[in-house]
Amino acid sequence: MNQTLPISNIQLAFSVFLVLITGMIASFLRLGLLKSLVWGTIRTFVQLTLVGYALTYIFQWNNLWLVIGVTMFMSWVAARTAVKRTPNVPKYPALLAFLALLASTYLVGSIVSILIIAPIPWYAPRIVIPIFGMLLGNSMTGIALSLDRLYSEARARAPEIEALLTFGATPWEAIQDSLREALRAGMTPTINSLMVVGIVSLPGMMTGQILGGADPRLAVRYQIVVMLMITAAVAIGCLLLVGFSYKKLFTEDGALKPFLLQSRN
Amino acid sequence: MFQFNLTYAPGGKEVIQAAADVVEGEVLVVSAPSGTGKTTLLRILARLQPALSGQVFLYGEDWLGIPASHWRALVHYLAQKPALFEGSVADNLAKPFAIRVLSEKPFLANKAKALMAELRLPSHLWEQDARTLSGGEAARLALVRALLIEPALMLLDEPTAALDERSRQAFYAVLQSWIRQPGHAALLVSHAEDYQLNNLKILNLRSLP
Numbered sequence: 001m002n003q004t005l006p007i008s009n010i011q012l013a014f015s016v017f018l019v020l021i022t023g024m025i026a027s028f029l030r031l032g033l034l035k036s037l038v039w040g041t042i043r044t045f046v047q048l049t050l051v052g053y054a055l056t057y058i059f060q061w062n063n064l065w066l067v068i069g070v071t072m073f074m075s076w077v078a079a080r081t082a083v084k085r086t087p088n089v090p091k092y093p094a095l096l097a098f099l100a101l102l103a104s105t106y107l108v109g110s111i112v113s114i115l116i117i118a119p120i121p122w123y124a125p126r127i128v129i130p131i132f133g134m135l136l137g138n139s140m141t142g143i144a145l146s147l148d149r150l151y152s153e154a155r156a157r158a159p160e161i162e163a164l165l166t167f168g169a170t171p172w173e174a175i176q177d178s179l180r181e182a183l184r185a186g187m188t189p190t191i192n193s194l195m196v197v198g199i200v201s202l203p204g205m206m207t208g209q210i211l212g213g214a215d216p217r218l219a220v221r222y223q224i225v226v227m228l229m230i231t232a233a234v235a236i237g238c239l240l241l242v243g244f245s246y247k248k249l250f251t252e253d254g255a256l257k258p259f260l261l262q263s264r265n
Numbered sequence: 266m267f268q269f270n271l272t273y274a275p276g277g278k279e280v281i282q283a284a285a286d287v288v289e290g291e292v293l294v295v296s297a298p299s300g301t302g303k304t305t306l307l308r309i310l311a312r313l314q315p316a317l318s319g320q321v322f323l324y325g326e327d328w329l330g331i332p333a334s335h336w337r338a339l340v341h342y343l344a345q346k347p348a349l350f351e352g353s354v355a356d357n358l359a360k361p362f363a364i365r366v367l368s369e370k371p372f373l374a375n376k377a378k379a380l381m382a383e384l385r386l387p388s389h390l391w392e393q394d395a396r397t398l399s400g401g402e403a404a405r406l407a408l409v410r411a412l413l414i415e416p417a418l419m420l421l422d423e424p425t426a427a428l429d430e431r432s433r434q435a436f437y438a439v440l441q442s443w444i445r446q447p448g449h450a451a452l453l454v455s456h457a458e459d460y461q462l463n464n465l466k467i468l469n470l471r472s473l474p
Binding site: 159160162163164165166167168169170173251253254255256258 | 341342363367414
């Protein structure tokens with residue numbers, strides 16, 4: 001049962017045939033995607049091959065500091081990507097997103113690794129790095145959605161926020177409704193995925209384990225842990241980032257910043 | 266009661282100087298052509314935006330010594346287009362009292378209803394969704410909401426622009442009786458010259474060379 005069917009180099013080369021199909025569709029219909037497709041295919045091959053070698057190396061080394069270094073690097077890249085995906089937010093420091101991601105994924109990742117999966121050693125890179133990958137991939141999307149929504153809500157509700165300020169509300173009191181909407185926006189996709197998992201979608205990790213020869217019942221147990229840990233990490237990450245960010249909407253004197261009172265340009 | 270001497274640049278270029286000494290029971294009418302920063306002046310006094318330089322005193326106390334949230338509840342700015350919150354008219358009137366600065370003051374529903382009646386707002390509006398009010402109704406509701414939080418100074422930006430003649434009279438009557446109470450005064454920006462208020466003083470804004 002527990003064996004993976006190998007894919008040889010020749011078999012792997014056959015998968016390029018699939019790219020040709022996509023390429024033909026793209027060129028016949030003049031979708032203007034051919035260049036991106038070719039470049040994307042090359043990058044997929046190169047990036048994943050390199051990651052394969054890197055992971056082999058990291059797994060053999062089995063060193064706590066190396067695991068910390070790799071997960072920090074992953075968090076930094078995720079933070080950079082997240083702040084770029086926020087069209088409503090002017091220049092946002094990636095450092096804050098990094099701190100939010102780091103705190104949420106380290107907390108949840110440690111709980112999962114130490115208490116739930118409990119490999120030996122507890123920081124076993126074979127377990128910890130894929131877990132961080134999944135946590136970061138989802139948290140990155142979540143915090144980007146939250147951050148973007150916070151700014152767009154603040155802009156849309158600027159008259160209400162100012163009205164609350166004129167009654168003596170602090171920035172924290174005046175921004176409450178926008179904060180709630182921002183958190184909801186960040187957490188909703190993850191919570192929705194809890195509803196349909198296994199019915200509409202078969203998650204990539206579970207599929208991978210089953211293809212890799214694992215018992216589906218065990219793969220399902222892993223998937224349950226993964227889904228719940230992702231939900232927790234997204235919730236914590238969004239909460240932290242929104243908490244770090246709301247003050248940036250206000251001046252030092254606690255008034256709304258002028259750019260939120262103007263239309264977007 | 267309220268003194269200020271400020272410079273500011275409403276359009277980013279021309280620098281305006283504004284100075285006045287407002288005493289209790291007085292209405293200071295800010296007079297200047299359109300686009301010369303009358304709204305900006307009121308927003309600065311409410312600490313919603315910064316001035317270039319200057320000083321403001323309320324009861325002899327420098328505004329820098331008072332936290333912004335306390336200041337804004339005392340020197341209350343009534344926007345030209347008042348923002349109404351989600352919910353009923355009653356929700357809108359009660360909402361400010363959830364703020365910590367005002368938490369010691371009770372929400373007086375009967376006082377609110379009496380003010381609404383004086384402003385010719387029918388009592389059936391109480392339960393109505395505030396977002397369905399007309400512009401004139403919203404302007405009067407905003408005055409009721411402002412009076413309930415009992416500021417010392419009211420900064421009114423074209424408050425009667427959306428009102429018909431009878432509503433305007435009612436508006437000024439309510440405002441006048443509030444100003445007559447001890448410890449109150451107002452700044453008013455208005456294009457219409459029929460203020461129907463006593464004890465007026467005119468502030469002319471002048472631009473600095």
